[in-house]
Amino acid sequence: MTPFLHSIFLLINHYGYFIIGLFILLECLGIPFPGETSLVLGAVYAQQNPSQLNIIIVIITGIIAASLGDNIGYFIGEKYGIAFISFLSNILKRDIKYVSVTKKFFDKYGLKTVFIGRFLSVFRMFIPITAGIHKIEYKRFFIYNISGATLWSIFYGALGFYLGTNLKLLESILTNISYTIITIIIVIIIYVLFKRYEKAKYNKI
Numbered sequence: 001m002t003p004f005l006h007s008i009f010l011l012i013n014h015y016g017y018f019i020i021g022l023f024i025l026l027e028c029l030g031i032p033f034p035g036e037t038s039l040v041l042g043a044v045y046a047q048q049n050p051s052q053l054n055i056i057i058v059i060i061t062g063i064i065a066a067s068l069g070d071n072i073g074y075f076i077g078e079k080y081g082i083a084f085i086s087f088l089s090n091i092l093k094r095d096i097k098y099v100s101v102t103k104k105f106f107d108k109y110g111l112k113t114v115f116i117g118r119f120l121s122v123f124r125m126f127i128p129i130t131a132g133i134h135k136i137e138y139k140r141f142f143i144y145n146i147s148g149a150t151l152w153s154i155f156y157g158a159l160g161f162y163l164g165t166n167l168k169l170l171e172s173i174l175t176n177i178s179y180t181i182i183t184i185i186i187v188i189i190i191y192v193l194f195k196r197y198e199k200a201k202y203n204k205i
Contacts, residue, residue, distance in 0.1 A: 021065035028069025030125045043160025055161045062153030070128040070145045077132025102130050111144040118148030
């Protein structure tokens with residue numbers, strides 16, 4: 001186990017469910033905390049120390065923290081998102097097209113973005129806030145959000161629990177998942193840039 005992972009493991013040893021939930025919640029608010037990692041390591045700790053942590057409660061903690069964090073992010077985006085982006089535009093002295101670009105993305109892919117985004121480490125930090133900016137229907141957002149949070153928490157909780165005795169294999173699987181997610185994000189970015197290039201080229205004709 002790397003020193004970074006070991007330090008999180010020690011925090012879980014001292015603070016249990018609280019530190020797992022806190023890290024997940026902060027990550028959901030767009031703050032780069034290791035939420036997913038804390039969930040997996042919490043599950044590992046539950047497997048190795050069942051008298052101190054219960055895997056079911058670890059998973060429930062993940063569901064509650066992820067759902068709560070995303071909902072707070074939604075309301076922050078709804079109330080302050082546009083003002084914050086306008087502030088950045090003024091500071092940088094340039095038009096930030098985040099709102100228009102993400103609006104097209106939500107229009108095209110709908111609330112599936114909220115569900116799928118839960119499994120994409122970079123996207124899940126910004127999708128709830130972005131959904132709030134665009135005032136996506138809250139009831140539907142909540143349903144997709146809690147569904148994604150539940151499946152996400154069960155998947156990574158079970159992964160950490162059942163592979164808790166084989167940390168090398170677990171780290172290898174998590175690394176491969178990370179590489180896969182990074183590849184998906186890169187492909188999406190390339191696709192979006194290509195489409196914008198094609199559109200700009202067409203408009204010049």
